[in-house]
Amino acid sequence: MEISERAKNTQSSPIRKLYPYAEKAEQNGKTVLYVNIGQPDIATPPEAMGMLKNFDKEVLAYSPSTGYYSLRNKISNYFDKYRIDINAEEIAVTTGGSEAVLFSLAAVCDPGDNILVAEPFYANYKSIAQMLGIDIKSITTRIEDGFHFTSKSQIEEKIDERTRAILICNPSNPTGTVYSHNEIEWIVELAKEKDLFIISDEVYREFRYTERDFVSPLHYREVEDRVIVTDSISKRFSSCGARIGFLISKNSDVIEAITKFAMARLSPPSLEQFLAETEFGLSDEYFKDIVNEYRLRKNAFIEELSGTDGVVFPDPEGAFYIIVKFTGVESEDFAKFLLQDFSINDVTVMVAPAKGFYNSKGLGEDEVRVAFVLTSSKMKLAAKILREGYFAYRKMM
């Protein structure tokens, strides 16, 4: 018996596949700086963690399929400051942001349909699409443009008769790009003109280092029934292991469809919904401190690396990632080299080869993704190891 084609075609995570090399480096006595994965070292808010200890129910029971009303209500209040008017009935709590993407794609696409996604993109979009029999058509963006869209036609020319939605990640993992007012408007116009949904993954909404206001497709009333926003507490509140995400839609057909999918898996984790409820009650001061911390980390990393011959990167506008081009390397080989053959005072670094974030073959071969998930001094050291490692690697070429 054979496994399914969809299983065969699903790729391994480009973020996780080099772990065996990192393990070996550690066995050889090296310290590895893990900047390959978006697992922040920031503490989960202690007030929220404390709530777990106060949980006093006898039975850990199912929650409603789309989450506790009290949590959905807190989420609805949180959007006030973004001037986005959402009520609890337009929100479905999901098991992580991943399930929000899974349900959104399943609600708007049938097998054989396609969605447009700017590449490089979060690799799991592809795995989720493959699981559902959906194709991804990629709009290639370039490092020289800060991974921004350069024209409306660049997006439009990829639309065909099976295209059902445009999926954006804003601020973007893996590029750190925050889309401009113009870019969002292009997408909004195309959704209207070509009768498409817009799926807007906004898990990094707070993580922005520009002065520009945040623009969501949900700000455009004329397409509000076409927009599905996916979101998560994982990064925002450093609660990755909680597996609490959510999605928003003002389209009642979409919410009804997603409720049916949600019923099929019964409920998201109950206990962590109380954690999330506490987190959405935190003051804005919480975000200020966190975003400032990530800004310092980002700056420490790029200051150390800037001016290096052959090394190209944009200054990330948001999220906590950067794509760095090391001209001439084959990035998976370079990543392995760093883990196997290079260190400074027995410290080395693990990065994610960026080609796994591209859909088009041959792109991103000399790029890596770095996550600002360690302290500023460690990020500075990671940059130094990357620079010196690059010099050493080039000598061998």
Add this chain to the structure above:
Amino acid sequence: MEISERAKNTQSSPIRKLYPYAEKAEQNGKTVLYVNIGQPDIATPPEAMGMLKNFDKEVLAYSPSTGYYSLRNKISNYFDKYRIDINAEEIAVTTGGSEAVLFSLAAVCDPGDNILVAEPFYANYKSIAQMLGIDIKSITTRIEDGFHFTSKSQIEEKIDERTRAILICNPSNPTGTVYSHNEIEWIVELAKEKDLFIISDEVYREFRYTERDFVSPLHYREVEDRVIVTDSISKRFSSCGARIGFLISKNSDVIEAITKFAMARLSPPSLEQFLAETEFGLSDEYFKDIVNEYRLRKNAFIEELSGTDGVVFPDPEGAFYIIVKFTGVESEDFAKFLLQDFSINDVTVMVAPAKGFYNSKGLGEDEVRVAFVLTSSKMKLAAKILREGYFAYRKMM
């Protein structure tokens, strides 16, 4: 813009759709006995709940995609008493048993493929299959046969060129059937003869009221690479809200495929894996007490209801459900009648109409499913309300 066909075709949960009527009954001052849903009132093991309070990590981080090794190791030990030899690498922890079913179906079926399932079956199988573009072909079993298979050919004649797997739920939700040695052997033989996978959902493994040994397809070495067992802590340890399930396969291609799907959703909930680890360490005494409690509930219910003219049911051999036929009723109408128009001392009952558990139109119209999730005295009262309600309903017919 239109939502997807798969979303339109997905049914609402037959277990949950009558809640608005129950809410109204409560608003009218009635007490509702909820025997429609498998949410036990049994306490989650206090030792395991206590573990949540002792959790002292600062960051609630992702776990490995297929779960913590320590939990998988505990699960592997638990299977010793069933004489099933499984190692931690053959286990993947999932977000509830539902995700174990989702991943299993995605791993073995492409869109347009089909699986065989005995009807009546757990309704969420259909929703999950629909999400993945997979068809369900049902093997109809009858209440008069205790919902057992009656011959190998009954199963065989449903197999066609797109059939990829036979899915069984053993002990069965919603019927309470525990398959015999013979029935499992028919399935094992057909898997070999027709080159099929066997997906065996065994979340109720401990819940058996017969003296027969439990037989899993995994006991048959000759098909061990064809078997995927899905499982969950939800019912076994009354931990429905924890969302911890798992699956087992000795086929490395299947485990590799499922690991890729698991990576796409990052990880199951972290905290509850520690809860599950404590639970799998409980002694067999724990199960004895629980199973005995369910046996008492079942007996209280069927003793009260037996001998009622027009009421037909088998004595459930396992799980904690029973399908009851009320000859002549339309069961959804009957369920609404109980909530709206009938009560004894202001107490009424909510049941799940059974037609939602059938794939074939027209079947199960006069059957309901009852879950033994309340104390014996409440189950006895539920049976009394059903009997008297049935008499009252018949008078109106």
